[in-house]
Amino acid sequence: MNHTLPAGRWPLVLLLGATLALHGCNEPSTATATPVKTAGDSPYAAVTVQHKLGTTVISQRPQRAVALDMNEVDFLDQLNVAVAGMPKDFVPHFLARYKDAGQTADVGSIVQPNLERVHAARPDLILITSLQANHFAELSDMAPTLHFDVDYRDSEAGHVALVKQHLASLGEVFGKQDLARQKVAALEAKLAQARNVTRDRPERALVVLHNNGAFSAFGVHSRYGFIFNDLGVKPATATQDTGLHGQPISSEFIQQANPDILYVVDRTAVMEHRPLMTADTLGNPLLRQTNAWKNSRVVFVDPEAWYVTGASPTSLALIVDDVIKGYQP
Structure with missing residues (x-):
């Protein structure tokens, strides 16, 4: 029983x-x-x-x-x-x-x-x-x-x-202990890929959530804190918000933070089943003034991996792939 x-x-x-x-x-x-x-x-x-x-x-x-x-x-x-x-x-x-x-x-x-x-x-x-x-x-x-x-x-x-x-x-x-150990080993190898890329890199990154035209930011102590702590990404701001949807910010905030890499999580695409936003559809003039935009390092991440899940083997692997994209020329 x-x-x-x-x-x-x-x-x-x-x-x-x-x-x-x-x-x-x-x-x-x-x-x-x-x-x-x-x-x-x-x-x-x-x-x-x-x-x-x-x-x-x-x-x-x-x-x-x-x-x-x-x-x-x-x-x-x-x-x-x-x-x-x-x-x-x-x-x-x-x-x-x-x-x-x-x-x-x-x-x-x-x-x-x-x-x-x-x-x-x-x-x-x-x-x-x-x-x-x-x-x-x-x-x-x-x-x-x-x-x-x-x-x-x-x-x-x-x-x-x-x-x-x-x-x-x-x-x-x-x-299924043996299979579980294999999956853990595969996950560790995937996470190591990200750390190998971010190690000793000077770029500072900002993670933002897009929701119907508004933005919120996520810092080290947030739902995306593991991006900085476990994957070695350097934060562009000292945002400390721990809410599910981050700290509401303005476009001016992003411009002043001037991240080298910008990761955009499109919540609207998930919640309203819309197509994922792109650089063409974002069209924000202040964001276009950031180093990230000028150097083509704005990554529109997989929102289902980042927002719907984010704490499973497959979602972490997809998040690693998105993180690495930000460091590619």
Whole structure:
């Protein structure tokens, strides 16, 4: 029998409104295995995972995993684990095959999952992040529920370590330890590519989010802090905002910061399903005065990797590719 601690009662009728229950993280979650016998003769090492919301015990290998965050879907995909259910409101291009997959139930939205649909998917494991943390008790009463301790507000410390640790933990859960180690090694090699490019480079970079004509900036202590901390990119400003959407800035701010490299995350393209903006469609005269623009080092990044995910093996690999583009002539 599977157990998750702590557990709350699962109300079938009452649907609680989802909020962004965002949590910081100081230590990666940990998983330990204890050999037990399952039904039949096949042994399974029961896995105990400690995370910020409690301790989850998984005593049988999951057969129907439901992932409520696109990062979690990518983890399952990387480990060749079937996805029994997932939100399908914002599915990134690198997971597009799940969008219309009949065997993968649509369980609502990332921020507000439909708990009745989750229950109907008959999960024996549920994977969540801080975006769904306020439903932990209800979900835990359906099935063992694991919380991925990634901090979407401030990724400056431990972001990459958390991704690698989560891979290892899920490898233990699904009995795919060797594959998980291979994926961790591949991720480490990819991140090393970025560090090899940024090492000893003088260029200063600015990461901005575009949202219907307005901009916000992200510094070292923000959702993109790992760009500076783990990839070695030098920041162009001392912005300290830790909000999900950065610190609102003006075009004059970008002009005065005068970054050598400008990374633009087009949130509008994601949220309104519009084509990704380009240098021609941006057309901001103040931005055109920056060194980044003059030297053709404005990178319109993959917004689905940067904004929809950003904390999974595939998204980190795509982010590394975008970061490297900024240093290319």
